[in-house]
Amino acid sequence: MSVAKQLARKELIDMVPYQSARRLYSGGNEVKQKIWLNANEASGQGIYQLNSDCINRYPDFQPENLISAYSEYSKLARENILATRGADEGIELLIRTFCTAYQDNILICPPTYGMYSISAENHGAGIIKVPLTEDCQLDLDAMAQQVGKAKLVFLCSPGNPTGNLLSASSIKATLDMFSDSAVVVVDEAYIEFSPEQSVASWLAQYPQLVVLRTLSKAFALAGLRCGFTLANADIITMLSKVIAPYPIALPVAEIASSNLAASGVQQMNTRVQQSNFLRQQLADWLENQDWCTKVFASDANFILFQTSSTDEKHFIFNSLVAQDILIRDQSAQLNLTNCLRISIGSDDELLKLKQTITMAFANRKNTQNILQNEN
Ligand SMILES: *Cc1c(COP(=O)(O)O)cnc(C)c1O
Numbered sequence: 001m002s003v004a005k006q007l008a009r010k011e012l013i014d015m016v017p018y019q020s021a022r023r024l025y026s027g028g029n030e031v032k033q034k035i036w037l038n039a040n041e042a043s044g045q046g047i048y049q050l051n052s053d054c055i056n057r058y059p060d061f062q063p064e065n066l067i068s069a070y071s072e073y074s075k076l077a078r079e080n081i082l083a084t085r086g087a088d089e090g091i092e093l094l095i096r097t098f099c100t101a102y103q104d105n106i107l108i109c110p111p112t113y114g115m116y117s118i119s120a121e122n123h124g125a126g127i128i129k130v131p132l133t134e135d136c137q138l139d140l141d142a143m144a145q146q147v148g149k150a151k152l153v154f155l156c157s158p159g160n161p162t163g164n165l166l167s168a169s170s171i172k173a174t175l176d177m178f179s180d181s182a183v184v185v186v187d188e189a190y191i192e193f194s195p196e197q198s199v200a201s202w203l204a205q206y207p208q209l210v211v212l213r214t215l216s217k218a219f220a221l222a223g224l225r226c227g228f229t230l231a232n233a234d235i236i237t238m239l240s241k242v243i244a245p246y247p248i249a250l251p252v253a254e255i256a257s258s259n260l261a262a263s264g265v266q267q268m269n270t271r272v273q274q275s276n277f278l279r280q281q282l283a284d285w286l287e288n289q290d291w292c293t294k295v296f297a298s299d300a301n302f303i304l305f306q307t308s309s310t311d312e313k314h315f316i317f318n319s320l321v322a323q324d325i326l327i328r329d330q331s332a333q334l335n336l337t338n339c340l341r342i343s344i345g346s347d348d349e350l351l352k353l354k355q356t357i358t359m360a361f362a363n364r365k366n367t368q369n370i371l372q373n374e375n
Helices: 003-007 028-033 064-074 086-098 115-123 140-144 168-177 233-240 250-260 262-287 310-322 347-374
Strands: 081-084 105-108 126-129 152-156 183-187 209-214 227-231 292-295 302-307 339-343
Touching (some): 115 126, 250 262, 310 339
Antiparallel strands (some): 209 227, 292 302
């Protein structure tokens, strides 16, 4: 039996997905050659102009141009790819597909991305937490204790908000450990910042592996809402029963496809190089600040660091807010006391951030000196 059939919610196994007009007869390149009277669409389009002249028609369930473009980019077959409204929808689909509400659990390794537990709670799935080790790697011994108790294991590599990659050997160990009891999801939202570390090429060896991708980070298209779930065909088929009948809007498919063409990928790579360079600069600067007690290693487009006290954390955060610079407080996360996260913006933005912090501390010191002299 396939992994998908073995682990999916029982009611999904024989379920036939909604047979939309477009699923029965996909459009593809033939949209204009047929007379479409099967979906209650209008015969002409409204006033909004688009490159494609078929916006009066429902889009394909999985737009052909988009799946081909991502297949080319990821070097995976089309049957291994499901396009979703962001990676977030992939997370939600996985939980809805594999977890029976009020019965099944997911396993997460905090500190980690927040949406795994939000989606689980929304669906009524339980959450088993196995914290990362002090060096932000998987605690394999503790995970081994949970084998058989979770349907889905969410790994995030590079991790958000920690920033570092998980070791390939620990991801392999997790896949082996949960081989016949759970789907192991590797969230690669930031993998373009260290592409050689992707585990997408492991799909052929591991039927239980799922990889999440997105155009929101390195591709700079967060507003588009487009992501991809990569998995073996039986898992993709099962997820296709749960996803909406027309998840990807026509303009989204068009914009995403053009960004995945050679010139788009080249632009993305240039952006990644620049971001990695600026990240190193910022890390070096943070290392030299006396209020900074730890800079977490990052393989992504952000840096997590720890401040020396809660007062210092608030001082830095609020000094930045006062200048309309927003960073993210991560101190509510497990083991991230007094930690802040900075996204790698432009050269100018990061320069302004450093100047603002430097100025704030200098002003504070001056004020303290004046008060001391007055006493
Ligand atoms: C940003 C992010 C996502 C969600 O990406 P979308 O495609 O915008 O939904 C998923 N996982 C992680 C780890 C992220 O940081």
